[in-house]
Amino acid sequence: MKLVFLHSSDTHGFLMPTDYQDRNDYHAPFGLARVSSTIKSEIAKYGRDHVLVTDAGDCLQGSPLASYARTLPDYRGLAQFTAAYNAIGYDARCLGNHDFNFGLDYLNWYVNHNDAPIINDNILAAGTDRPAFGIPFKIIEKAGIKVGILGITTQYIPHWEQADHIAGLEFKSALTTIKHYAALLKPQVDVLAVLYHGGFENDPQTGQATEPDRGENEGYHILKEIPEVDVFLTGHQHRRLNEVVDQTALIQPGYRGEAVGKVILDIDEQSKKISKIETELVDTKAFEPDPAIVELVKQLDQGTQNWLDQPIAELSEPAPIKDAMTGRIHGAPFINLLQQMQLWFTHADVSATAVMSEKAKGFGKTVTLRDVILNYPYANQLVRVKFTGKQLKHVIEHSASFLEKTPEGTIKFLDRWIKPKPELYHFDVFYPVHYEVDLSQPVGQRVKNLTLHGKPLEDDKNYELAVNNYRANGGGFYPEYSLDKIDLALDKDYVQMFTEYLTQSSEKVDPKPNYKFY
Template sequence: MSNQLCEVIVLETSDLHGFLLPRSYADKTEVSYGLARIATIVKEMRGLHPNILLIDNGDCLQGTPLTYYHARINNEPPNPVVACMNELRYDAAVPGNHEFNYGLPYLKEAVEASSFPWLSANIVNEASGEPLFGKPYIVRELKNGLRIGILGLTTSYIPNWEQPQHIAGIRFDDPVETARHWVDVLKRQEQVDAVVVSYHGGFERDPETGGSTEPFTGENVGYAICEQIEGIDVLLTGHQHRAIAGCSINGVCVVQPSNEGRYLGKVTLQFERIEEVWTLKTCESELLSAEEYEPDETVERIAAEVETLTQVWLDQPIGRASGDMTFASHEEARLREHHFVEFINRVQMEVSGADISCTAIFDNQSPGFGKRITMREVVSNYIYPNTLKVLRISGSDIREALEKSAEYFELDERGAIAVSEAYLMPKPQHFNYDMWEGIDYELDIAREKGQRVTKLEWRGQPMRMDQTFDVVMNNYRAGGGGNYSMFRNKPVVKDIAVDMVELLADYIRERGVIEAGVNNNWRVVNSDERRISSHGSEQSGTI
């Protein structure tokens, strides 16, 4: 009998973050990405290949004003993200860390509305020890008898970020050890011919060189999964928003399709059957760019109802700004105090009653506030569903946190202040640089890491390291997110369980007019520039 060949295509989306339609929520301009464009690729691929598996790798339910509107303002219409995924006939989805942001009831409603299973072997019910979403894997058997096992895993680092009430009664087990058990089940009990692991997490090492790319925290263990677990053929990854394809680790074909529907991950598996046994001969991964495809009309139509309601809500005026609160340069706003950053910190202090506050500019697309403030500007600036916590911490904790923030900067080859490569790769982490109000401080980037805080005062006096202070910050940071370990397990003086978007909008509505202003309580300097300038150098020392 002649040998038989079979080709299977695995398609992956990851970190869609609710980006269904190819339009910017900041200014309504057309963009070259989004699920509607990805949908066109998927449907084209289905027309070309009979054996298609479509997997979403997590973080699909949160991230745009549309998803915020549906979760927080009006969830009567069907979930638009799930409805679009149902249309595309996803085979499975893996819950990401942001799936928990709107609470477990909202996530459960999304799961129940899905015509596909949600898989995560290492997210378990704490009481029973059983996988929270039911079966941790699925097996797809083709007409020719070839069997593909798909196992879901999620980063176990979620308790370091998420609101405790959103994950009450849930345990997040180690993905590596969990994979070890379930891959064995797939191979021995299910007798699958290939194992695909979809892991909402990324790589702690460079996929090509194996060199370390981040401090090991357990947030990303993709490399360890490939290196330590036998029997895996494909690892679908995400979480880091990286574009990775065309490489393998320990014989495991890997892929990561960036975020917001910029790429569709594609893995092509070639099998050969010899004497009734299927053998995987080749496996290759690639990325298909969404910008080359027009948006799918059906997906646009499905999303239209909630999208229209969202746009009306976004255009609601809620107040005015007196003075310039827009961002001319996000880089400059992280070097010297900006009106918008001052405003956020002041709001946090007023609503919490804390004397000290810290916040960040989340990305380099934040517009700030124009003269006429709308909900569109609020959600475009505050893109995460954070709440606030007031922690009681020591002066020593504050100094350590400032040193951590100072690591955001480095001196480039010209001796000028620049953003550290560690905060740009593998994905931008501008949200992990905090700026503080209620204290006076100076960071000198010319000094060694850990010694950059050259001034730290409270109420005009040097801050005592053994004194305690009540500090307000978002819940992500309060849980130690961004490797701010000094905040973990500190006493919570106050927990304000209202989204910052709502707090900001209410604050602006109540006052009507927001006055722009700064008190210049902090600055970032380069003492090398001072010394060089005193000798006649023209180097600017700025980003």
């Protein structure tokens, strides 16, 4: 007998097959509407009583449609948004870290109007052992097989999220929590599945470390230390994984609904034991968008398109970026504009930013909301951090460690930041400091001729740095950052800030690069 899991994660509010760069292009190879068609096709093969449909979070934030839905009063947009996810027919879901980006009221409405149970073991009401959302587990019977489902979310959310978005919550380790619940639930079921909005700190097959083990991703330790888990349904890292490791099925289905993870268990009907495990990623691009989903979000999608085309500012000169990779290495007027804006709001001495979108094109003379969101798609908060000159140099040196120079003389990023998942949104550049980076030198000794307004940075002098809260709270494995160094946090998102800055500031865009890598 076959039992099939169909799993999505990290759809990030991409309900339709479009990235909203082109108003008329609905041919993108992803989106919840394609996920729905894929799941329906698979259910038709196996029968609904043999299939469990799951999701591992990060649904509420990430797309222009998700941003627009949030702007509508009385949760009208969120109601249409939630209806689309309900139409998939999920059996169980868990939350992702980005589901907290719009605050607790928004998240609670979404949780309370979900048809599927939200499984949550490690996000607790502070001072209690009770889940703050949803239920700690669910037992579902399919074709006579009892399936236990646990749900867990990366414990690292407090390092990224602003305080009022997680007030009254306590986040526990995924590893220790799943150990506890797996021991309790496994004796009651035939198959134990874990939904985990989190990824892998080590390669699942070789065990080789792929990032510092700081608690954000605990998947490898869960895989190796909790043999009770039969099916491990993950997300968060946007990776494409379908493997079987130590008799545990492992799935992660990429990003924006590009694939549906599929686990097929052959189960002996008499003993209820698993005799065979297969895993697969089913690419959704092969399936037409589900008309039912399209109809549910038609109004919301059209509203999004109209909203995105609103002009918000006219620039005296355009602020382009040729492409993300060229901009990172050689600089671009758009990057300088972003830095100037951060300094304008914070009055800091120095600003740091990354190129946040691989499709960033910067701004023409007329700037619309579409331009802003496509160049800066994250719901970050701007903060100001206090550093000594010595600490700031350490931070810049860390950024310089991302790069290498090939024997042919080409400057490139280390594979560590490209594979298994591109993470170049961690690579910061700094402004208005001028600096050079000599890639022939050892890591930690690469930054040369570092000056601010023509003067070298002083090791013992205090400086203020404008940077987003994700970085200030630890994102990117940078040294020196800590919560106690933050002395200002702005209660504005980047759409609001761009709108204010571009309409109120008289600053001209600095077109010149202020750094050089060689």
